[in-house]
Amino acid sequence: MGIRGELFSSKINCRGRSYFFNVKENRTGDVFLNIVESKPTETSDFERRSIVVFKEDMREFLQAFEKALRYIDTSQAPKKTTRRAPRSAKPEGSDAKAPPKRRMVVRRKDAELPGDGTES
Numbered sequence: 001m002g003i004r005g006e007l008f009s010s011k012i013n014c015r016g017r018s019y020f021f022n023v024k025e026n027r028t029g030d031v032f033l034n035i036v037e038s039k040p041t042e043t044s045d046f047e048r049r050s051i052v053v054f055k056e057d058m059r060e061f062l063q064a065f066e067k068a069l070r071y072i073d074t075s076q077a078p079k080k081t082t083r084r085a086p087r088s089a090k091p092e093g094s095d096a097k098a099p100p101k102r103r104m105v106v107r108r109k110d111a112e113l114p115g116d117g118t119e120s
Contacts, residue, residue: 005024005025006024008021009021009023017039018039020036021034021035022034022036032054035050036050037050
């Protein structure tokens with residue numbers, strides 16, 4: 001058995017990110033797939049994310065993955081060219097004021113209004 005229970009490992013590089021597909025076995029003999037995404041940060045560090053799929057769930061995982069891939073391949077959704085910042089976030093260095101908040105005025109039915117004849 002390899003390092004930390006590795007049975008098999010492969011790596012692909014895509015657009016500055018690396019993806020690792022590691023088949024491992026834990027201490028109790030369970031075999032699982034560990035998929036890791038690694039990408040460089042603005043500093044010299046790397047950001048890593050991973051998911052684990054156990055052997056007994058692999059077929060179901062693969063079917064859902066293929067279903068998502070088929071949707072992507074056949075989808076006619078328009079491609080977005082730019083990412084928008086979340087609405088609550090202001091652009092850095094922006095002095096733009098937030099839009100004014102709307103106020104709701106609720107009047108009670110029995111409230112006296114000027115000039116409605118209820119004044120004495």
